[in-house]
Amino acid sequence: MLVLIGTSSTGKTRACWEAVQPLAGDGWRLWHPFDPTRADAALEDLERVRHRTVIWLSSSSEAVTLPRRRLPRVVPPFHDETVASFIRRVATTNHVSEKALRELLGVRMLKKTPITALIEPLSIVTGIAESVLCLALPEFGPGPVNDSPGRFGRPLAQNRRSQERPACRRCVRAAGIRGLVNRWVTHEQNVCLRHQLWIGEGCTEADDQIEISVLPSTSRAQRHHRNLIARHGRRWVRDAFSGARSAFIDLVEDHFADPFGIIAEAQLHLRDVEGRPAPPHTLLSMLFHPQIVTLTGILANAEWIRRAMESGHVGWLAREVTRRDILVGYWPKENDPLIQWVEAHLMHHWFAAAHGYKFNDVLFPEETVRRPRSPRGRARP
Numbered sequence: 001m002l003v004l005i006g007t008s009s010t011g012k013t014r015a016c017w018e019a020v021q022p023l024a025g026d027g028w029r030l031w032h033p034f035d036p037t038r039a040d041a042a043l044e045d046l047e048r049v050r051h052r053t054v055i056w057l058s059s060s061s062e063a064v065t066l067p068r069r070r071l072p073r074v075v076p077p078f079h080d081e082t083v084a085s086f087i088r089r090v091a092t093t094n095h096v097s098e099k100a101l102r103e104l105l106g107v108r109m110l111k112k113t114p115i116t117a118l119i120e121p122l123s124i125v126t127g128i129a130e131s132v133l134c135l136a137l138p139e140f141g142p143g144p145v146n147d148s149p150g151r152f153g154r155p156l157a158q159n160r161r162s163q164e165r166p167a168c169r170r171c172v173r174a175a176g177i178r179g180l181v182n183r184w185v186t187h188e189q190n191v192c193l194r195h196q197l198w199i200g201e202g203c204t205e206a207d208d209q210i211e212i213s214v215l216p217s218t219s220r221a222q223r224h225h226r227n228l229i230a231r232h233g234r235r236w237v238r239d240a241f242s243g244a245r246s247a248f249i250d251l252v253e254d255h256f257a258d259p260f261g262i263i264a265e266a267q268l269h270l271r272d273v274e275g276r277p278a279p280p281h282t283l284l285s286m287l288f289h290p291q292i293v294t295l296t297g298i299l300a301n302a303e304w305i306r307r308a309m310e311s312g313h314v315g316w317l318a319r320e321v322t323r324r325d326i327l328v329g330y331w332p333k334e335n336d337p338l339i340q341w342v343e344a345h346l347m348h349h350w351f352a353a354a355h356g357y358k359f360n361d362v363l364f365p366e367e368t369v370r371r372p373r374s375p376r377g378r379a380r381p
Contacts, residue, residue, distance in 0.1 A: 020054050032056040049138065070127040071096075075130070077136035077171070078181045080155055082164055083115060086137060090126060092179060101125070115139050116156075138162070138184045145372045154369045155184040161367050162186055169206040169273075170195040180206055186367050187238045188229060190289065191222040201245070202282030207273040212286060214269050221290040228293070232300040235364045240299035243341035245292050249284050250337040251327060263287065291326045298324070299313040299341075314342055 004012050010077040020030060031053055047054065071094040077086050097155050105121040107113065119140055123130045134140040135150050138157040146152065155162035167181040171192060190200025196213040203209050207267070212218050229237045267277040278286065281342060298320050307316040314332065321330045321338075332339045348363045 016056075023052075023054065026052070028052045028054055030054045030056060037162045072124050074127050077133065078167060078175065078177065078183060079136060080138055080185070081136065081167070082157070082182045082184060083118065083137055083139045085180070087122075089177070089179065089181070142368060142369060144366050146369050147372050151369050155186055156368055157184045161365050165199065165203055166206040166209070168192040168195055168197050168199050168369045169209055170197060172206070186234075187241055188222070188225045190225075190285075191219055193219060193222060198282075198286050201285040202279055208282075210272055210278055210282075210286065211271050212270070215286065215289075218286060218289045219336060221293040224290075225293045225296070226231070228297050228300060232297075234367055236368055237296060237300045239364050241292070241296040243338075243345070244295040244299055245285065247337040247341050248288060248292050248295055248326070249281065250283060251330075252288065294324050295321065295326050298326075299345075306345070308342075308346070314339065317342070332360075 002016075004016055012081075020028070024030075029050075029052065031049065062376075071090065073093045075090045075093045087101060088098055089350060091098045096104075098209045102109075104125060105118060107117050107121060109115075119130050119133055122128075123133060126133075139157045141154055141157070142148070142151050143158070144156060162184045163186075164182055165185050167183045171194070172181045185199075190198065191212065192199050192209075196211060196219065198210045198212050198218075225237075225241070257314070263283065266283060268279045270283060272278065277283070298317065304314070304320070308314055318331055321327055352363060
């Protein structure tokens with residue numbers, strides 16, 4: 001019996017597989033018992049084992065069925081595309097079912113099977129280098145810290161910290177792709193500035209994306225949002241944007257009577273591909289996106305926390321909401337959604353200050369691959 005040991009992901013299974021390849025020419029048989037379990041299957045059929053048989057007891061059966069050649073049609077991956085979307089497009093373009101393609105890949109995707117097990121067979125089937133797949137598909141990417149070229153700033157898809165949405169349908173068409181493409185996006189990717197399409201909140205299908213060329217302020221807010229991330233940091237802007245959007249829309253739905261017919265007029269112009277008006281929640285997100293981003297800038301700034309700590313109330317924050325034309329005449333009331341977010345944020349702030357700021361990683365998780373900290377205070381040689 002040959003037992004090969006080593007640390008994880010060092011190529012043990014692959015080395016054994018390459019070692020048994022020459023035995024096939026001498027009439028050797030490879031037997032891999034795995035159903036119902038490897039131990040039970042081996043005991044049940046042990047009496048049928050004959051001479052010149054290799055019994056494979058490895059827990060990794062992926063390498064045993066690696067594909068030998070690529071499919072005829074090459075399908076380049078879309079930027080930040082999901083693995084499931086890429087596999088579906090490869091199968092459709094080569095006129096095979098998705099189930100047949102997954103069988104060809106030879107990887108049994110169980111609960112504990114890492115998604116990176118698909119890199120090598122996908123590279124063989126598509127004819128695309130593994131390094132290219134790792135750069136194009138975030139699920140194959142690195143962990144939260146990396147300084148390799150092309151890695152920094154990519155969406156973190158491993159722990160579902162980023163969101164999965166349809167890619168801009170006009171970007172997909174410009175790339176020569178027919179059909180739906182799902183990709184990983186970060187929280188600020190709500191507008192395709194190149195094609196003036198809303199691709200954010202409420203877009204579950206490509207046909208749900210709405211032309212917003214009649215809302216130039218929404219496009220300017222998209223650029224402002226990116227500037228806020230550069231100024232205050234992605235982690236804090238992401239948390240502030242989520243709170244600002246939910247609080248603002250709740251306030252508008254509760255107190256906004258639309259006396260000038262703004263929402264009714266917007267429903268006539270903001271329609272999807274099939275001519276249907278945007279859903280109410282999506283319409284509010286598009287129409288008031290500039291106000292939401294402005295409120296995000298206030299909440300992402302630590303100034304309001306300092307003022308609230310000194311005065312013991314949020315009067316400065318309420319005045320800023322009015323001064324910046326976010327909600328004219330705003331003053332907090334009972335069960336105010338914005339005040340509820342402020343109280344929860346301050347509670348997290350006090351908790352992190354009392355127990356160590358490493359808890360910020362749990363309270364406000366990273367959304368993209370971040371750059372490692374530069375070493376400081378090192379002694380010069």
